[in-house]
Amino acid sequence: MEEIKTNFEDITSRLKNNNIRLSHQRLKVLEFLHRNRIHPTVEQIYHGLIDEIPTLSKTTIYNTLNALTEAGLVKILNIEENEARYDIETDEHGHFKCKVCGNIYDFKVNMDSLEIKGLDGFKILTKDMYFSGICAKCVE
Amino acid sequence: MEEIKTNFEDITSRLKNNNIRLSHQRLKVLEFLHRNRIHPTVEQIYHGLIDEIPTLSKTTIYNTLNALTEAGLVKILNIEENEARYDIETDEHGHFKCKVCGNIYDFKVNMDSLEIKGLDGFKILTKDMYFSGICAKCVE
DNA sequence: AATAAAGTTGTAATGATTACAAGTTATAAA
DNA sequence: TTTATAACTTGTAATCATTACAACTTTATT
Structure with a gap:
């Protein structure tokens, strides 16, 4: 519980420092990454959220992930040749x-x-x- | 000198085992990788060889590199987000x-x-x- | 309320890589 | 040496992830 709280404070402060607003779409992307620890692709995130947010665009997901990456909240994995994967776990591993x-x-x-x-x-x-x-x- | 010889034997045997012929184009690609230890892209290999082999096609370079990779003579580096790099040094590093x-x-x-x-x-x-x-x- | 900055979205562009088909070359068998 | 087969080269077209862009919407600030 305490962990989640500090975690959330960390998120909001990092967002503020990078002039990033926590929009509905971005919150849902973050939630998806937290719930689905599978290092998902953009495609997987898109399909996981499109029912909940029918207007969702893939461009938004790309924008979101790039913004979160710059803020240090997400890591991009280039473990595949053709498709990027995204990791919410930023500790060294x-x-x-x-x-x-x-x-x-x-x-x-x-x-x-x-x-x-x-x-x-x-x-x-x-x-x-x-x-x-x-x-x-x-x-x- | 001895090193080069065993190296060459290694190359030819590996090629034979994988049913790969050492064509003119493939030899030139291998030479380029040996002489230019910069982990080049396909683009760099192409520009480095096009004067010598004016008919050279990028498809041939892709085919060559994929074949050599399967034979274990070349390693693909996915260190960049958008473009693959190729390494002739296959020892662990x-x-x-x-x-x-x-x-x-x-x-x-x-x-x-x-x-x-x-x-x-x-x-x-x-x-x-x-x-x-x-x-x-x-x-x- | 007004203004500016940030965010969303759809479409189009980019660019690396692969698929494919036609022609060429090299190997192996007869 | 011919013949047949497998491998190779090449140009063009297709694929597909990602980015660029422009119009519109939302949010924060004064």
Whole structure:
């Protein structure tokens, strides 16, 4: 409960800092991402909300996701070749894509413990880790 | 010298195993990748070879890169949102994209030493690590 | 209430990648 | 050396995710 509250304060403050208004459409997109932890595509978000908001446009979803990404509330995953996916979980973690079922799984990983050679003097701002293979369900 | 020889044997055997012929165009693409370690786009490869092979088609480059990727001789990098990049270096390493100059740098990293939670029973086949930030040159 | 800034939406444009079909080249068998 | 078959190249057209744009609507501010 407390977690949700701080979370919400975090959201509203981040929105204010970026001059982003929490419109009806944007709230619904955020809710969808919170409820559906499947790293959905724009297409999936669109189909998940079109019944609730019949006038919804895909352009709005793109605008919303780009705005939320700039505000640091959403992360774009480029784990697929052709289609972006969106993640409401912004804490550091890796992503695994199953080549059989296509699902994308989160995994915990400590990226700070990595021994890296070749980036002396580089300023690292983002770290993304994409694995692929066969998930436990599909291995059976 | 010896390295190049084994490398070439590796190439020819891998091509044979995948029923891929080393045509003139494909050889030139491979040479370009070996000489230009910049993780080039299809566009860059095309412009780098069109003078030498005036009849060259981008479709051929796509076909070639897809074939070489299937044979394990080339790796596709999805580090950009909109355009694929291709890497002739198939040994395990990470990639860093500078947000200022746009260059993509390799870095050494031991991915086996990662402490991962959440992938028990998963069969991991590929591991990709994409960093972004500002490179040493652009930091100055 | 008036004004300006931000948001929504539909349509059109962009651009990377793939599909396809016709012609060309190389390999293997006879 | 011919023949047949499989692989390769190429140009054009199609696909499809994403962005650009313009008209309109909503929200915040004075």
